[in-house]
Amino acid sequence: MHELSMADAIVKTVLDAAEKNQAEEILEVTIEVGKLTMLNPEQLKFLLDVLTEDTLLESADIIIEEIPVEIKCNSCSYTGSTNLDDSDHYLLIVKxxxxxxxxxxxxxxxxxxxKNIKIEKSE
Ligand SMILES: [Zn+2]
Structure with a gap:
């Protein structure tokens, strides 16, 4: 499952960083998730809640920021956002x-x- 391996990787990254910084507690974690990753933010959040049980991350606030899709067109030089409607989203067709x-x-x-990790350090 896509979300599960992502959630697992995120938890490892955060715990690793926390350990290197001698964190006593992790207060808040901000995660950027691009729309084209096809990750379902709610599912991701749920999995993170499960995976962070009994870790330093257990009581942390997990914030998921969705990053909109921005493109640069090689035909007409348009640069900017593009909307993915639900059907396109799963086929990954960006026009x-x-x-x-x-x-x-x-x-x-x-x-x-x-993107960001807020920790509580021990003196
Ligand atoms: Zn164009």
């Missing part, structure tokens, strides 16, 4: 909203990063 071409570069929307 230029200006000219309808598919010859484009995806600038954002593919990321799945841990």
């Amino acid at each position: 230029c909203p200006e000219c309808g071409e598919r010859d484009l570069e995806v600038i954002s929307g593919r990321e799945c990063n841990v």
Whole structure:
């Protein structure tokens, strides 16, 4: 399952960072999830809740920020956001909203990063 491996990777990244910084507690974690990752944020959140049980992350606030899709069209030079309707979303077809071409570069929307971690340090 896509979400599960992602959630697992996120938890490992955060716990790793927390350990390196001698965190006593993790207060808040912000995760950026691009729309093109096809991750379902609710499912991801649910899995994170499950995976963080009995870890430093157990009581942390997990914030998921969805990153919209931005493209650059090679046909008409349009740059900006594009809407993915639900059917396109799962087929991963991204079209230029200006000219309808598919010859484009995806600038954002593919990321799945841990953006920010707030920790409580021991003295
Ligand atoms: Zn175009």
